[in-house]
Amino acid sequence: MTTADDDVDAPAMESALSGGLVALLAQHPEPDAPLVAELVRSVCDVDHVALVDIDADVCSVLAASGPDLLTVGTNSPVAVSSRLVAVAAGRVWSSADLRGESGFDRPIDQLALTLGFRAGAGVPLVVRGRTVGAVLLSCTESGRDWSPVVAAITSSTGLLAAALGFGRGPGEPLRVAVVHPDLLVAHGLARIVERGLPAQVDVASGGWDPRLDEIVANADVIVTGSGVDWTAPSDRLVIVHDELGARSGNTVYRDEAPATLVAAVARASGAAGSAPPAASGPALTARESSLLRELAAGRPYKEIAARLRLSPATVRSYSRGLYAKLGVHSRGEAVAKASRNGLL
Structure with a gap:
């Protein structure tokens, strides 16, 4: 079990979690919460993981891995747990020593201590600006540094949301638009996304495709080439660069796309916030x-x-x-x- 004295390679943990989720999505396009819970527990090296769905002030346990703490299928008010109260408000919660945590005395808090958990964390899953779920983690040893775990889960929010089916209705796929002046490249990028995510992908041949406005308007995420000159919401963009070099925002290098594009699209699907206020005056295409x-x-x-x-x-x-x-x-x-x- 990892403690504060261990040397944790945070980037390696982030890479392992995102890579594991990409592989899981490729093999299981439908939501599979138990497999996600097992993966998170293994990569993050903790004793217990619970995945919860959050709707306002009520949570539902989707899956758990490790000793029973919250029964799968349980619906309860978030007020029963200090962690749930924090994550429902969109805040990360963590403690290296639960026994010394001030105010850690709600019913689920007391149950965690009774079961022998001594350190814990909760990370909200935020999709389109709304907290839709959370990952709760617990260890039997105190002194855990939670920062690498929090960073890994936060960076994989989009992938976790896709693997758990968060943020969209039953059977509703992630909608992705690929906009690139080279149709061969565009269709290649589209196939990579389709193989890695349960997504509906539409292709447009550059910024002047007559179908562009409709395709982009219906998309959750837009994948575009770095040379395409057009306007799109930056939080929904994944930019594919032809040459390795300076980058900004959520970007990938074209030759690395088979290994990195799916994670980039998932990040964008989770990071996209609510639509910004409309500018005054007429809407432009x-x-x-x-x-x-x-x-x-x-x-x-x-x-x-x-x-x-x-x-x-x-x-x-x-x-x-x-x-x-x-x-x-x-x-x-x-x-x-x-x-x-x-x-x-």
Whole structure:
């Protein structure tokens, strides 16, 4: 059993948990909470793991691994446990010594001490800004440093949510959009996601695909190439880079995609928060937003056409449509109004 005196390789624990969950999802596309509980217990090296579903102030035990603490199938108010109270509010809870923990005296707290548990933690699973469940962990030895475990579970929230079926209705798949100018690459990325996650994947050929707006609007996660120039919610994006180098956000290197893309998509599915407040003024399509940025940069139509791989006549036609939607008559007016309305 790992204690505070042991040398814990946190990155290795994170890699083992995410890798194990990816392999489990590939073999068991339907939710399998008992297998997830066993995997978490083994990787995190603890005596007991409980996976719980949380709905407001009520929790339900989905699975457990180790000595009985919370009976599987039990429904109870979160108020019976200090850990449940914290995780239901979206907070991580941990203690290296439960016996010395102030206020650790609720019914489930007392049961944990009676069963011989001396250290414990609770990590919320947050999907789209809402706490939908939690991982509860316990050890029979005190002095446990929980930071590597918390980091591993937090980084794997999306994968855990997918493996437990959190965040979507019965039979409802994760919806993923792959947007890439190279259709061969796009379909290759789509197959990787489909093999690793219970997902419905739609493919669009770059930022100017006529179906793009519909595909993106219906997607939980968008996988896109680093060279695609269009607007999308950053918390739902996974960016695939062709060359190893500088990266930002949730990104993968294309040659590493078979091993890393599934985990990146799962991270995005768990990290995506609630939709941001809508900007005032008319809603713009992805194409119109891209064009607006080019116009705001002061580029001439010919250069914009080359950058967007369109003819100058098409760019002018799109511009007229954009001006009409904004209720303006010139580039300057369009940029000014878009800036005022938060569209730039």
